Amino acid sequence: MLELHQISRSFSGTKVLDEVSFAVPRGALTGFVGANGAGKTTTMRIIMGLLSANSGHVSLDGKTLSTPTRPSFGYMPEERGLYPKQPIIDQLIYLGQLHSLSRATARERAMELLSRFGLEHRAKSKLESLSLGNQQRVQVAAALLHEPDVLVLDEPFSGLDPLAVDAMSSILADYAARGVPVLFSSHQLDLLDTLVDHLVIIQDGKIRANASAQDLRAAHTSRYQLSLGADAGWLRTEPGVEVIDLSGSNALVSFATVADSQRVLAHALSRGNVTEFAVHRPALADIYREIIA
Numbered sequence: 166m167l168e169l170h171q172i173s174r175s176f177s178g179t180k181v182l183d184e185v186s187f188a189v190p191r192g193a194l195t196g197f198v199g200a201n202g203a204g205k206t207t208t209m210r211i212i213m214g215l216l217s218a219n220s221g222h223v224s225l226d227g228k229t230l231s232t233p234t235r236p237s238f239g240y241m242p243e244e245r246g247l248y249p250k251q252p253i254i255d256q257l258i259y260l261g262q263l264h265s266l267s268r269a270t271a272r273e274r275a276m277e278l279l280s281r282f283g284l285e286h287r288a289k290s291k292l293e294s295l296s297l298g299n300q301q302r303v304q305v306a307a308a309l310l311h312e313p314d315v316l317v318l319d320e321p322f323s324g325l326d327p328l329a330v331d332a333m334s335s336i337l338a339d340y341a342a343r344g345v346p347v348l349f350s351s352h353q354l355d356l357l358d359t360l361v362d363h364l365v366i367i368q369d370g371k372i373r374a375n376a377s378a379q380d381l382r383a384a385h386t387s388r389y390q391l392s393l394g395a396d397a398g399w400l401r402t403e404p405g406v407e408v409i410d411l412s413g414s415n416a417l418v419s420f421a422t423v424a425d426s427q428r429v430l431a432h433a434l435s436r437g438n439v440t441e442f443a444v445h446r447p448a449l450a451d452i453y454r455e456i457i458a
């Protein structure tokens with residue numbers, strides 16, 4: 166697994182990363198989320214060795230990475246790396262050669278990837294002639310050319326339509342399934358639920374959460390959705406009940422104890438119909454909002 170150990174970084178005396186530590190496990194897709202300016206790109210650049218940390222270190226499978234660049238890592242930078250006006254295949258071959266592939270191997274790998282992304286017929290097109298979603302796929306192909314053993318992607322979903330999001334998701338999931346640690350940043354919180362196995366939340370340069378999606382949900386499942394036959398306002402004065410949201414006969418609540426939940430259910434039944442009394446599975450987007458609130 167890829168691990169960051171207490172990485173700190175300042176720019177002109179302002180600390181933008183403060184003892185950042187987290188792990189990117191193999192076989193899982195790790196989402197990296199945080200507000201604008203929270204420190205995601207800076208963290209990714211440090212992982213890639215493109216920027217140095219003031220303190221802390223990065224390791225892969227327990228071994229500290231000491232060389233400034235990481236030739237075996239694949240990176241899609243926020244500013245994207247490819248030239249709009251040049252044919253796609255030429256650029257991919259060139260990049261493959263920079264990674265020490267022979268011209269023939271680079272061409273073969275590039276065509277394999279383009280065909281996996283459904284773009285083999287566009288190999289000779291200029292990048293700018295493709296839709297944004299397809300351009301983004303080519304950018305990912307560029308990061309995958311040398312079969313990286315770690316994949317770091319800065320906002321791979323930005324600007325994509327829903328179908329392109331699905332295509333990109335399956336590409337990343339496929340890579341993670343091969344055992345490659347995959348870290349990607351995103352502002353599209355709605356994607357998290359369907360996509361990520363592991364979530365890292367950063368706020369003002371500090372890690373606020375670093376856990377599997379399953380553990381995060383388990384820690385936030387003490388909520389219940391109640392739908393009653395009549396107004397649910399009485400819940401507000403019930404001991405052991407915190408009302409999170411209430412609208413007419415519907416309420417989202419959390420109970421102090423299991424005994425409170427059972428007592429309130431019995432009370433609700435004694436007052437009339439209960440059409441729903443269910444554990445509310447929180448969306449990761451809600452958990453994110455709660456954590457950074």
Ligand SMILES: Nc1ncnc2c1ncn2[C@@H]1O[C@H](COP(=O)(O)OP(=O)(O)OP(=O)(O)O)[C@@H](O)[C@H]1O
Pocket residue numbers: 176177181199200201202203204205206207208
């Ligand atoms: N080279 C630099 N010189 C000075 N400040 C910098 C530099 N790079 C980043 N910063 C500052 O570091 C902070 C974190 O920036 P960073 O780009 O890592 O955030 P981010 O989470 O990727 O944001 P976004 O979601 O907007 O891309 C910001 O306040 C930014 O202005």
